[in-house]
Amino acid sequence: MKGAERIEIDRRYCKGCMLCQYVCKFEVFEPGQERSALDYLMPRPAKLENCRVCGLCELHCPDLALTVVAKKKGKGKES
Amino acid sequence: MNPLGEKYLRKNFLPFIFCPGCGDGMIVQAFLEAVDELGIIDDLALAAGIGCSAWIPVYMHADVLKVLHGRAIPAAIGLKATRPSRKVVVFTGDGDGLAIGGLHLLHAARRNIEMGVVVVNNQIYAMTGGQVAPSTQVGARTQTTPYGNLEKPLDGCKIAVAAGATFVSRGSTAHPKALSRTFKKMLTHKGFSFVEVISQCPVQTGRYIHGSGAPQFNLQWLKDNCVPVDDPAKWAEVEAQGKIPLGDVLQVQKPEFMEEVEKMNQRVKEARAKGGDR
Numbered sequence: 001m002k003g004a005e006r007i008e009i010d011r012r013y014c015k016g017c018m019l020c021q022y023v024c025k026f027e028v029f030e031p032g033q034e035r036s037a038l039d040y041l042m043p044r045p046a047k048l049e050n051c052r053v054c055g056l057c058e059l060h061c062p063d064l065a066l067t068v069v070a071k072k073k074g075k076g077k078e079s
Numbered sequence: 080m081n082p083l084g085e086k087y088l089r090k091n092f093l094p095f096i097f098c099p100g101c102g103d104g105m106i107v108q109a110f111l112e113a114v115d116e117l118g119i120i121d122d123l124a125l126a127a128g129i130g131c132s133a134w135i136p137v138y139m140h141a142d143v144l145k146v147l148h149g150r151a152i153p154a155a156i157g158l159k160a161t162r163p164s165r166k167v168v169v170f171t172g173d174g175d176g177l178a179i180g181g182l183h184l185l186h187a188a189r190r191n192i193e194m195g196v197v198v199v200n201n202q203i204y205a206m207t208g209g210q211v212a213p214s215t216q217v218g219a220r221t222q223t224t225p226y227g228n229l230e231k232p233l234d235g236c237k238i239a240v241a242a243g244a245t246f247v248s249r250g251s252t253a254h255p256k257a258l259s260r261t262f263k264k265m266l267t268h269k270g271f272s273f274v275e276v277i278s279q280c281p282v283q284t285g286r287y288i289h290g291s292g293a294p295q296f297n298l299q300w301l302k303d304n305c306v307p308v309d310d311p312a313k314w315a316e317v318e319a320q321g322k323i324p325l326g327d328v329l330q331v332q333k334p335e336f337m338e339e340v341e342k343m344n345q346r347v348k349e350a351r352a353k354g355g356d357r
Contacts, residue, residue, distance in 0.1 A: 010080045013093060017100035017281075022295040038094060059255040060298070062104030063095055064084035 004051035005071045009042055013065040016040030020057035020066055026050040029057070083111045087120060087140050096134050100294025102252035102278030103135055106199060109255050110168075111139065113262035124165040126155040128180060130172035131206045132199035132278075149180030152187045152196065159194055163337045166266060167194040173214040174204050177233050181213075184235075188242035188271050192336040195265040195272045198235050201280035202288065209283035219288045235275045236328050245270035247328040251277040253301035254325065264327070270335050277305055277323055 014036040021029035032044030125136035129148040176198040204210040246268040250258040265272040279297035286292040317324040
């Protein structure tokens, strides 16, 4: 099954609109406590194991601040 | 940052000037995706007037022409006429493209010059503080229509079809993948292409017209009210329900203006060589 290795949220550009949390069907994100460089509260990828790398959050991010890095193929079997 | 942004955005201009949750950033991303698939960033020449949406091309690593309010289309026509090899795309808003620059749109469409015009429709004059726009729905309360708007909205797509554009389509920021495909069609079309993008503006449209300034609420409003339709014949049906139809309205091939100019030049040269004057 597809999974995400990590979800990067660029703290230089994030404006905390939380659209990533809204469009995510697997409830990966939750409101975080960390503030971005523009002083907005950023989302936090709390349940990373739920991520199926559909890319909706990336597509909907209005500030292009979000990147989903997928797990490399075959990595699950080795570990 | 998103790999697309890493590749094609001017880092020293970032972060975007747009408000949190604005649809303009999504349009940047959808457009860059189309440009990336076609690999034409070096051929692009972008033009923009004044408004929130006119900031869209400024962030992209392409040649950009930023001109007077509403005059982006004439400037882009001049650009295309002198450099016919460039892919010219104009980004305007509903105020810039349908109100002050509305007549330029008609005449550019009539010429069928090869260029793309993207009209970002957020149904309000957002940058100036939320006044009524030509695309505002009937009954909407704005800063200048506190008791409800009485004027019927202009439909940019129908105007473009009537004026003679050869590719007319409508997308929305709530459907970013489809929007990217529409941009791809626009960039490969030979002739005048008009794309209207229904976008969310949480700060002005959301607060004054829809009743909430939350980006989530405004995105959901778009998802609920924009209906993708395959067949343009069904548009009237969707409009009768009070919803906004999305999809391609028209795609035809007609003689392109710059090609016709080139043919005319050739004809005159041949006639002169034979001793005539035209």
